[in-house]
Amino acid sequence: MREICQRAGANVAAINYHFGDKESLYRAVLENALEEMIAEYPPDYGLPKDPTAEDRLYAFVHSFLLRVLTGSKRTWLMRMMTREMVEPTSALDRLVETVQKPLFRILHGIVSELCGVEAPPEVVLACAQAVVAQCLFYKQAEHVITRMGHRVPKSPVEIEGLARQITAFSLGGIRARAVMR
Amino acid sequence: MREICQRAGANVAAINYHFGDKESLYRAVLENALEEMIAEYPPDYGLPKDPTAEDRLYAFVHSFLLRVLTGSKRTWLMRMMTREMVEPTSALDRLVETVQKPLFRILHGIVSELCGVEAPPEVVLACAQAVVAQCLFYKQAEHVITRMGHRVPKSPVEIEGLARQITAFSLGGIRARAVMR
DNA sequence: GATTGTTTCATACATGTGATTGAATCATTC
DNA sequence: GAATGATTCAATCACATGTATGAAACAATC
Numbered sequence: 001m002r003e004i005c006q007r008a009g010a011n012v013a014a015i016n017y018h019f020g021d022k023e024s025l026y027r028a029v030l031e032n033a034l035e036e037m038i039a040e041y042p043p044d045y046g047l048p049k050d051p052t053a054e055d056r057l058y059a060f061v062h063s064f065l066l067r068v069l070t071g072s073k074r075t076w077l078m079r080m081m082t083r084e085m086v087e088p089t090s091a092l093d094r095l096v097e098t099v100q101k102p103l104f105r106i107l108h109g110i111v112s113e114l115c116g117v118e119a120p121p122e123v124v125l126a127c128a129q130a131v132v133a134q135c136l137f138y139k140q141a142e143h144v145i146t147r148m149g150h151r152v153p154k155s156p157v158e159i160e161g162l163a164r165q166i167t168a169f170s171l172g173g174i175r176a177r178a179v180m181r
Numbered sequence: 182m183r184e185i186c187q188r189a190g191a192n193v194a195a196i197n198y199h200f201g202d203k204e205s206l207y208r209a210v211l212e213n214a215l216e217e218m219i220a221e222y223p224p225d226y227g228l229p230k231d232p233t234a235e236d237r238l239y240a241f242v243h244s245f246l247l248r249v250l251t252g253s254k255r256t257w258l259m260r261m262m263t264r265e266m267v268e269p270t271s272a273l274d275r276l277v278e279t280v281q282k283p284l285f286r287i288l289h290g291i292v293s294e295l296c297g298v299e300a301p302p303e304v305v306l307a308c309a310q311a312v313v314a315q316c317l318f319y320k321q322a323e324h325v326i327t328r329m330g331h332r333v334p335k336s337p338v339e340i341e342g343l344a345r346q347i348t349a350f351s352l353g354g355i356r357a358r359a360v361m362r
Numbered sequence: 363g364a365t366t367g368t369t370t371c372a373t374a375c376a377t378g379t380g381a382t383t384g385a386a387t388c389a390t391t392c
Numbered sequence: 393g394a395a396t397g398a399t400t401c402a403a404t405c406a407c408a409t410g411t412a413t414g415a416a417a418c419a420a421t422c
Contacts, residue, residue: 001380011401016381018399082267086260088324096328104329125331126346130315132322137314140321143269147277148285150306165307169354176353177346182410192371197411199369 027091033077034099041066043106053113060107062163064135069159082140107131115178127174134166208272214258215280222247224287234294241288243344245316250340263321288312296359308355315347
């Protein structure tokens with residue numbers, strides 16, 4: 001708190017005065033930054049008109065990766081989010097409600113359409129989760145990936161490539177799961 | 182450190198005497214526990230003789246999930262590992278070398294075989310990473326998943342089901358990626 | 363059984379941390 | 393411009409943390 005206030009040019013007591021305690025400040029910062037980030041890369045980022053379900057899946061994956069991997073000044077945000085997922089604080093509940101649930105609902109709709117109406121719901125759910133898993137992986141395992149000698153996409157071009165990669169893989173997976181049984 | 186020593190029935194100074202400092206103790210504990218865990222669920226867990234590549238992929242995924250999700254007394258280990266991946270300490274380098282590299286090499290071999298010899302190396306790599314991503318997801322996003330109202334597999338039966346799920350999805354993805362281009 | 367090397371222990375030290383307080387400063391309104 | 397409410401500030405409190413120390417207990421060897 002001392003360091004935060006020093007860098008902000010404010011007094012330590014300001015945090016308590018304006019937010020009550022440290023955790024409230026943390027929550028406020030996280031929520032605010034996350035909203036900005038979603039606004040910057042919405043889940044229909046770069047989508048053409050009359051998109052196919054495949055188009056929408058690609059856009060979802062691409063915007064997800066841009067949010068997660070883009071090496072802008074907000075790298076700390078995704079680190080915080082990842083930490084929050086692994087070891088939740090009081091901030092997570094709200095973030096899940098306001099951010100992650102709506103986003104996942106969109107993805108679920110897309111995957112549901114790709115699976116077809118007769119696909120069992122647990123299969124649709126699992127396929128949607130598989131997509132999210134792949135998108136999160138490159139951030140969450142970033143340090144392991146680099147230590148293994150592999151590259152984590154950073155530039156827009158690389159990220160597009162990865163988005164295509166994940167989309168193609170997932171479409172294959174969805175078809176395989178939707179077909180069998 | 183005070184609490185650790187109290188629970189261990191030892192004196193605080195014992196940590197400094199035997200390990201030098203807190204971080205060294207941490208590293209020793211992590212490494213030891215991880216080795217035990219891999220020994221308990223090796224990557225060829227329950228594999229029949231003369232296995233196909235599909236069999237080996239399933240065994241890899243299944244053992245991975247057992248390690249990651251099994252609700253034994255070692256839940257703390259995977260929490261530590263996840264934290265270590267997200268925000269590495271001095272422990273990670275060694276863990277990557279001794280544990281994760283060898284494991285990934287095995288998976289890479291399996292996926293490479295499934296992709297076929299003429300598949301470009303970056304595709305093989307990406308597919309193998311997609312498999313890892315799906316396995317890690319259910320642990321790393323555990324708290325988000327439950328907050329979304331979904332279930333995280335815990336029992337052996339559920340874990341087997343998830344392993345089949347991930348294997349089928351991944352085989353579909355691998356085939357799709359291996360075919361196109 | 364004295365000596366020597368190892369391990370354990372209670373205690374202390376220095377520092378970092380989040381929160382609080384009461385005075386001082388600023389802004390607004392009458 | 394006095395009064396009132398909001399904000400800022402320096403200083404302090406209470407406590408947690410990792411580490412260090414020197415004495416005591418223990419073990420092994422001669």
